[in-house]
Amino acid sequence: MKKITKATYLKWYEDMLFWRKFEDKLAQVYIQQKVRGFLHLYNGQEAILAGALHVMDLSKDKMITAYRNHVQPIGMGVDPRRVMAELYGKKTGTSHGMGGSMHIFSKEHRFYGGHGIVGGQIPLGAGLAFADKYFKRDAVTLTFLGDGAARQGSLHETFTMAVKWNLPVVFCVENNGYAMGTSVARTSKSTEIWKLGLGYDMPCGPVDAMNPEKVAEALDEAIKRARKGEGPTFLELKTYRYRGHSMSDAQQYRTKEEVAEYQKIDPITQVKDIIKKNKYATDKEIKAIDKKVKDLVSECEKFAEESDFPDVQQLYDVVYEQKDYPFLPHKL
Numbered sequence: 578m579k580k581i582t583k584a585t586y587l588k589w590y591e592d593m594l595f596w597r598k599f600e601d602k603l604a605q606v607y608i609q610q611k612v613r614g615f616l617h618l619y620n621g622q623e624a625i626l627a628g629a630l631h632v633m634d635l636s637k638d639k640m641i642t643a644y645r646n647h648v649q650p651i652g653m654g655v656d657p658r659r660v661m662a663e664l665y666g667k668k669t670g671t672s673h674g675m676g677g678s679m680h681i682f683s684k685e686h687r688f689y690g691g692h693g694i695v696g697g698q699i700p701l702g703a704g705l706a707f708a709d710k711y712f713k714r715d716a717v718t719l720t721f722l723g724d725g726a727a728r729q730g731s732l733h734e735t736f737t738m739a740v741k742w743n744l745p746v747v748f749c750v751e752n753n754g755y756a757m758g759t760s761v762a763r764t765s766k767s768t769e770i771w772k773l774g775l776g777y778d779m780p781c782g783p784v785d786a787m788n789p790e791k792v793a794e795a796l797d798e799a800i801k802r803a804r805k806g807e808g809p810t811f812l813e814l815k816t817y818r819y820r821g822h823s824m825s826d827a828q829q830y831r832t833k834e835e836v837a838e839y840q841k842i843d844p845i846t847q848v849k850d851i852i853k854k855n856k857y858a859t860d861k862e863i864k865a866i867d868k869k870v871k872d873l874v875s876e877c878e879k880f881a882e883e884s885d886f887p888d889v890q891q892l893y894d895v896v897y898e899q900k901d902y903p904f905l906p907h908k909l
């Protein structure tokens with residue numbers, strides 16, 4: 578695995594803090610009704626993305642996830658200003674403002690969404706991996722899904738094919754304890770989701786996903802296996818979300834004490850503590866990172882605020898024209 582160094586820790590701190598603050602800003606502008614529709618935030622789960630990016634080959638590997646999808650494309654290289662503009666519905670957004678919160682997408686950066694149908698991305702992730710295998714391209718697809726999505730039939734259908742065909746894919750359940758307001762324990766007798774892989778003879782296991790090092794180690798092994806042609810892996814990344822399922826969630830299904838317990842092992846705090854303990858940065862240098870992050874969030878907000886809404890004509894440019902359907906691409 579690529580060595581985890583002082584530079585890695587400083588990058589993790591800056592990246593994770595930026596993702597957290599970027600989404601805190603989204604929560605704020607959502608309340609001001611500048612961002613409409615649903616808004617599902619990733620606060621608390623950042624160590625997963627940080628660990629994954631450390632071991633992916635960003636020049637060729639792919640990622641696909643559900644609707645909690647604002648920061649992953651940023652990690653993959655998408656301009657965060659364009660992500661925020663997309664949430665504002667502006668024409669400078671990643672999908673010209675037509676996708677919104679749940680549908681961030683960038684083919685250029687190999688980020689394949691952004692999917693609102695729970696479990697819908699599981700077969701799609703396997704499909705991306707199938708295409709790479711079929712066309713003999715050296716790439717691995719990371720397919721993320723929630724603990725709720727793990728209960729969808731599509732997982733089983735996909736696993737059957739993925740192991741049979743040795744597809745270069747890693748299935749990562751982000752077990753944040755809840756599917757909307759329903760805890761894992763309420764939906765299944767077995768709460769160790771990773772064990773679903775055993776039934777398919779798929780390498781599988783649990784991961785402490787509040788710690789980016791642990792995520793990186795587990796994913797490195799899984800990605801290497803996929804790259805060597807040895808097929809898929811199924812990991813259960815044990816994490817937690819601090820905010821509600823979406824912005825309209827009264828959170829009556831959990832206690833404030835429970836949230837506080839997880840905040841004690843917050844991934845950003847853990848990384849910051851290691852930076853301090855090892856003297857990777859002085860307090861002054863940490864403050865400089867905090868300021869850089871704050872400034873970049875403000876820049877994203879300003880960009881989104883000042884961008885224009887799409888012209889009405891755009892509505893007609895993003896639909897297929899029936900005549901030559903499905904071969905005629907839309908105009909954007």
Ligand SMILES: Cc1ncc(C[n+]2csc(CCOP(=O)(O)OP(=O)(O)O)c2C)c(N)n1
Nearest residue numbers: 645693694695723724725726753755756757
């Ligand atoms: C097929 C389908 N059924 C139901 C829903 C409504 N729904 C949206 S999110 C969600 C819970 C999913 O939870 P989980 O997979 O754990 O992901 P998390 O939100 O915790 O990241 C449900 C039931 C949906 N979007 N799609």
Ligand SMILES: [Mg+2]
Nearest residue numbers: 723724755756
């Ligand atoms: Mg969940």
